[in-house]
Amino acid sequence: MKFLKLKMLNLLENAGIGVASTFIPLYANILTNSYIMIGIIVSSYALAQSLSYTYFGRVSDRLANRVLFIRLGFLFSAISFYAQILAFDGISLLIIRIIAGVSTGIYTGALIARYYEGGRDNVKLASIISFGSLGWLIGILGGGVLENIFDSNIKIIFLLSGSSFLVGFLISLRIRDNPKGEVRRLLPIISSIKNNKIIYTTFLIRHVGASAVWSIFPIFLSRIGADTLWISIIYSINALTQFVFMNRASILQNYSIAIKLGTILSSIVFLSYFLIEHYILILPIQILLGVSWSLLYVGSLNYLLIKNQEKATVTSLLESTISVSAIIGPLIGGLLAELFEMKTVIFFAFIINSISIGLASMLKITSKKNV
Secondary structure, rough: OOOHHHHHHHHHHHHHHHHHHHHHHHHHHHHOOOOOHHHHHHHHHHHHEEEHHHHHHHHHHHHHOHHHHHHHHHHHHHHOOOOOOOOOOHHHHHHHHHHHHHHHHHHHHHHHHHHHHHHHOHHHHHHHHHHHHHHHHHHHHHHHHHHHHHOOHHHHHHHHHHHHHHHHHHHHOOOOOOOOOOOOOOOOHHHHHHHOHHHHHHHHHHHHHHHHHHHHHHHHHHHOOOHHHHHHHHHHHHHHHHHHHHHHHHHHHHHHHHHHHHHHHHHHHHHHHHOOOHHHHHHHHHHHHHHHHHHHHHHHHHHHHHHHOOOHHHHHHHHHHHHHHHHOOOHHHHHHHOOHHHHHHHHHHHHOOOOOOOHHHOOOOOOOOOO
């Protein structure tokens, strides 16, 4: 029960982000009827989020205050995600999505640091993080159900996402910072990047390939026979696997092995996608995907939190890396799919992930003693 509030915050923020991100391309298409504008809107959100992660994570470390930024972030996120209902054209939606990206970056580093500082336990961290996968699943499924109930009124989606953050803000009013000494001196951000360059580079390379695949994945699934229901099931298996695995797997406590194994399994996933010809065969691969992501993400978080004093800064930089890859990957994926075919995108992900395996192998086994 001690960590229930933190688990609920992670569930709610992922539900709010997940449901909005899933339906934003459809909403943008209604408002703009322009694929170029849709790309600009999606990329601008990711860029704003990336910059916000880094800046506010750093400020959270400097002020040694987690709860303040969690509360502010959830409050501004509620406002900005509700505001998406008011968008009337591409420009207004672009501006609101940029503000939403900045808002979600305010709380992220502070929230992850608060997870860790609340227990200093790798198992508890994995358990809390797992509720993010559950939240993403609930948000996507809930959004689809609501849209159907309200006669395909897509704006109801943003009412759900804003409400998720509003409830999160109310819960955040009931959490407190842990008593701790002030951070006396912070390393420059460039030093944090250099000290953890293997983690960031490994993550960037792997996720560029993955993001390229996800940009065409629903279309790929439909090409090999999956209808809308089966596509939803396929996505759900990944999220459910992450939730279960993060709560049960003791291997997540060994961050070095977890990261290495996560990159290896990612390559197996992408190669399997490349080889299959029917959507039913995707189902067991989605379980492997959920395991690989859990290993890589939780392992990387543990590595950064254990080895660094600037906990909000270094974890925010990891989230920034994910956002940057979400910009680069789809651009590469779209280009390869346009010039060749969709399976070329998947093979690209397999090849580039091999580089991340090599980088991850350079990680040394180090003490789990907290900095």
